[in-house]
Amino acid sequence: MVRIETIEIIGRQDRELSEISRSFSLGLSVEEMRRISEYFQREGRNPTDAELQALGQAWSEHCSYKSSKIHLKKYLMDIGTKGILSRGDAGVIAIDDKTAVAFKMESHNHPSAIEPYGGAATGVGGILRDVLSMGAQPVALTDVLFFGIRKVKGFPSPKFIEGGVISGIRDYGNRVGIPTLSGGITYARFFSPNVLVNVGCVGIVDRKKLLSSSVNIPGLKLIIAGGKTGRDGIHGVNMASETITREEDISTVQLGSPITKEPLMHAVLEANERGLIYALKDLGGGGLSSVVGEMLQSGGMGGSVYLDRVPLKVQGMAPWEIWISESQERMLLAVKEENENEIHRIMESWDITSSTIGVSEPGRRLRVFYGDEMAIDMDIDFLTNPQPYDRPSSFKEKRENTVIPKYPENIGKVILALLGDRNVRTREFAVRQYDHTVRGSTVLGPFSGIVGREGPTDASVIRASWDSYEGIAVGHGFNPFYSYLDPLAGGADAVDEAVRNIVSVGAEPIGFSDCLNAGSPEDPVVMGEFISMLRGMRSVAARLDIPFASGNVSFYNESGKRRIPTFPTVMAVGKTKDIRNVLSPDFKKISSPIYLVGLPTSDLGGSLYFRTIGVRGGVVPVSNPDFLSRRVRRILDAVNSGTVLSIHDISDGGLATSLGEMTIGSGIGASIDISPFGLRPDFVLFSEPTSSWVVEVKKEREKEFLEIMREDAILLGHTSADSLVISVGDERIASIENEAIRRRWKGGFR
């Protein structure tokens, strides 16, 4: 039975071309269709359905980054590159001579908006494979989630989405046996109905065993291993390259199976350990089509693939469906012929299906067969290189309006309101469902303090190996509220926050992964915001000379008139030489001095305080990279000198919230005086200055601490028995019992 059709496109009118693109769900523009038509004119024949589908995949925004490539190169890719060992499916940075860390953050927004449980679960599955593709053992998962507040007609309710996403992450992460260590949940009106699911993964790899995905010699066997190929997830990438218009049907959502993934990871790592794998890549968006194309293209090879040898879930799939299916849990291995049988044997011993489906060949042709039938015969460079766009961008003039709100009557009440805000209070209802200690190498998890009453941490720390005390810290930075008002400041502050969080546990930041979320790139305003965001991110990262080793871009997060702010989720990875010195934010000892590193600001635009009291607008604080860089260096020196007991960075809710959070884990309170700042007390307490931390210092070594910090540390007060007392000079403006803080932060969610 022949199921390969030829589609006549040569000589067609524009209108007909766009109709073809639509009816085959290719998601290609008329210009792109015209380019394809011209190519096949040169080939002297019309394309097959498989060829058109392959182009639709390879040229989708999701696979090709055609709208963002130029800008990413210009603003992010050149920073701190000497530290990067590899930029494959995940970024790899050395932590010492022997070991490297592979990490990546990626979005799974569109699938999660349609089928939250499966979408989020496969997001976790996909990011694990990206790290595995580098030959690395995944050691930690992270997830940063953004949920809407109101239900939008025609879309599932935010509660349904939230429940589905959290249980999807839980079920996949826990079953696959990798700890879910860190992340965040943000609620805002922007995210109805465009929910965002940004997932990250960190892995450890022996530098000698680091794998590439490039097939650069002929005669390599291409082996598909893991899950079988089915009809699930066809046209997923095309969907991710369009705005959501309705609830979609099954075919665009992939279905994950952690029970297949777990042994697949073992099998791949075993094969890599024994040096049997030449190149490796995971099958994600775009399926075989993208992966085979990219592996051959990057190594300058051609090749042949036989689709009838791909193991299938259901019979009767057309060749083009097999070629572009995004079924989960699949890896493509390129191996030398002499290792082929051994690979199949290892896979079988782990109960994993594997099949040799093709071979690399000299030349630049990709040939795909189904039996004797030719499904695809194309030039690889044409297939994998869509025309990049330099889309028009427009920049809104920044409206700087300073807003001075009324002074609140009761500061204590405001502090409690902020601590109980849905974007500050505990995330235990979600995070406690995730296993964050499996594998036994978690040093600092999402919470810390006395068992049963833990408070939040800034970043998590995981042991890098069992031969040393080296540790890896993982933290995030993001602020859609800032980005909404000022994309540039939002971009800079996201990087600043990620760095702050890593430094807070006493680790040195070494790399970023950026997950960029935006609306439609065809809208010049979005493109303008996108560029501003990149500029902001660059300003901070370049000053610190820390590279963006990996990342992804998710456009088209809009539906109708609703779109999300253009903002990044930045994952930062840090290293610490000795996990025994890792710090947590809970106060450690009564009557230790407390210092503020940084300065409060009168720029409160986008702050939680303004949002809570209903003030719109205002100026968003912008990170000052010079201050950040200096303070990071000094804080790390102070931590390494052993003078610090605990640190917490200042973010949502400002100084007051940070102090409140520090009292939760240990039940030790604080007494502070904010008169030295000479600002309105509510500004001191609730402004969210960038590059700022609260530090509890060892009393007997205070002098040493000050010698290191110099002008960057300002005395706030000292820790005390059981309440948080805030004074301005002699006047006490708030006094809250620790228990009230803890109850408010922990209690009454939903």
Place this chain on the structure above:
Amino acid sequence: MTKLKITVTLKAVVEDAEGLSVLKALNLLGYRDVVDVRTGKVYYITLKKGGKRLGNEFCEKLLANPVINECVVDG
């Protein structure tokens, strides 16, 4: 009183991980003739009044995920 029996299963195109595990286990127990296992969930619902139409509403609003599930109401 009306009694409804609502059966929620995975659509045929959806891989049934639980079913596959049971299939594998049965094969390992020596039942080599078992070639496919699909799992699902049955709800027995008693109504004071109303009938199948309500059952379909239950499916849509609560019991089934329209993306991956199939829902059959018997009553």
